[in-house]
Amino acid sequence: MFTAKPTSRSVFFSLLLLLLLAIFTATSLSSEPTAPDEDSGDLGDLQELIALDEEADLSSEGGRHESKDKPSGAELLSRAHRIVLELNSDNTKSAIDEAKNQEIVIWRKKKTGAPVLRINSINEATGILQKHSMFVVGLFEGFEGPDYEEYKKAAQIDNEIQFIETSSAEILKVLFPDAKPAKLFLGLVKSEPEKYTSFEGTFNANEILQFLEDNKFPLVSVLTELNSAKVFSSASKLQVFVFAEPDAFKELLEPLQGVAKEYKSKIMLIYADIRDDNLVKPFLTLFGLEEPKDIVVIAFNYTIGSKYLLESTATPRSIKGFCLGVLDGTVPPYYKSQPAPDNKDASILAVVGKTFDDLILNSQKNILLEVHTPWCITCDTTSKQMEKLAKHFKGLENLVFARIDASENEHPKLQVDDYPALLFYSARDKSNPIKFPTKSSLKDLATLINKRLKEQDAEIKDEL
Structure with missing residues (x-):
């Protein structure tokens, strides 16, 4: 049943709110490097941790605030374009007002x-x-x-x-x-x-x-500041964006119109001049494309909250294949990633999107993963706690400390809304990470780690 829809303006701001939750995501210790066997021993080994924790509390007093949710997906695009519209000229705003009127x-x-x-x-x-x-x-x-x-x-x-x-x-x-x-x-x-x-x-x-x-839209819509709100509000179809300079796009226009005409009920094709930073830069940032190619083709499926990138050379044939592949599910969603870092001699492994499977999910060890972002105010405090914990537990062969910057790296199995986050991935079950409270003291965090390791040892003994 086709029901009445709100105006493009109301859908636009609804999209802003709905997509707000998505998709972006040094002091030495002298304790023994092995996990204690008895609870009383645990507490004794943690005295230095307690002292360091109190010292950190004093230095950061008054500096703790709630972390901010990470903006992602089409929300980042919509919000960025809304700012563009609000800051633009009086003539632009008048034209928008006229269209709304x-x-x-x-x-x-x-x-x-x-x-x-x-x-x-x-x-x-x-x-x-x-x-x-x-x-x-x-x-x-x-x-x-x-x-x-x-x-x-x-x-x-x-x-x-x-x-x-x-x-x-x-x-x-x-x-x-x-x-x-x-x-x-x-x-x-x-x-x-x-x-x-x-x-x-x-x-x-x-x-x-x-x-x-x-x-109601042209076969290939040209994205402008005037029509961006209306384009973003039409989220029922797969949206495919082509960013290129005008001369390069001329060769693509006719074949793309053919694709749009054939699949007009399923695909919305949109073009923007890649030189227009106000319109295009938010998209490129969302995909981590700081130095894009001459032609960039991306897609959004708002129904399932996924984004896609054409990674081969953009030609009429490859763009059509990309569109059809996204429709039938043969093109996988795109998750951005930093380059794989060198973790040699690192006490805390740096994890990126492309190494998440190997270092976290496929690892045979227990992992405590810190998930952080640059805009998170309290992430620095948690990072310092991680460094102290890594020093304290140094030498345990079955425990690894790791961290990932969620603003630059994505993975379908990493779904975090609040930052910082501490996730404990058991060596025996990587599919259900345990979330540790980030506002805990060093002592409490160390106790939680010991508890999980002992539970795991007990399970292994029972199986034997």
């Missing part, structure tokens, strides 16, 4: 008066062409019958597009020159290269509304 006028007319505007003369038809950049027109003989009722029902549900009706074939030709002679007709008119689109389905309100949803 036109939507409000259409909505108000539909809700307070007739949802369909009847045109009875050539002059009125000419006025419609001058006033509306997009409208749907229907030809009905006598303005009655089930087809006409379904048309009116669709007009009442839709909040965005002006619906026009006429009984004159002559007037229809003014509004829709490509219309074929018929007693019944429906078509969408846009101020785009593919200006006229005829409806070929059954006159049913849901089918009419789906037709409008599939065709």
Whole structure:
């Protein structure tokens, strides 16, 4: 059932809120390097940790705050573009206001008066062409019958597009020159290269509304500051973005229009000039592409919250294959990663997206992983605790300390919303990491580690 949708503006700000949760994610110790066997021994070995913890508390007093959630996914894009719009010129803001006002006028007319505007003369038809950049027109003989009722029902549900009706074939030709002679007709008119689109389905309100949803954008939308909110609000389809300089994109346009026409109900193709930092930079940052290629192709599936990157050379054939692969699931989601670091002699392993499987999930050892971000205020305190714990437990063959910067690295198995985070991956079960409280003292954290190691030893003994 096709139901009424909120205006593009309301969807845009809803998207802002919904996507706020996503996808970005040195003092020496003199205790023994082995894990104590008795609880009393644990406490004795941790006295220096307690003293160091109290010392750290004094030095950081008053500096602890709640960590900030990491923005990610299309939220980063939407928020960045909203800032662009807010900071832009008065002329830009006036144009946006004018577009919003036109939507409000259409909505108000539909809700307070007739949802369909009847045109009875050539002059009125000419006025419609001058006033509306997009409208749907229907030809009905006598303005009655089930087809006409379904048309009116669709007009009442839709909040965005002006619906026009006429009984004159002559007037229809003014509004829709490509219309074929018929007693019944429906078509969408846009101020785009593919200006006229005829409806070929059954006159049913849901089918009419789906037709409008599939065709209201051009086959390839050019992303601008004026239409960015409306583009981002249309998140029901797979969105494929092509970033290139205009001359390079000319060679891609025609074949991409063919792809868009064939899959218009599933794919929305969008182009932006790669030189336009205001529009494109947020996307590149989201994918970790600081030095992009001449042509960048990315995609977003908002239904499942995944993003994709075409990693081969962008050609008409490869872009089509990329689109179809994302649709059928053969192209895997993209997770950004820093280069693999050299962890030789490191007391705390630096983990990145591409090494997460090897160093964490496939490791035969227990792992305590610190997940941090640059904007997290309390991450520094947790990092210092990790360094002290790594020093304290140095020498244990079955325990590894590691950390990952979630702002630069992603992995499908690493889902963290609050930073910092401490995750204990047991050597016996890497699929269910145990979350340690980051506000714990050094003593408490060390006690938790010892507890987990002893539980594991007991399980092994029981199996033997």
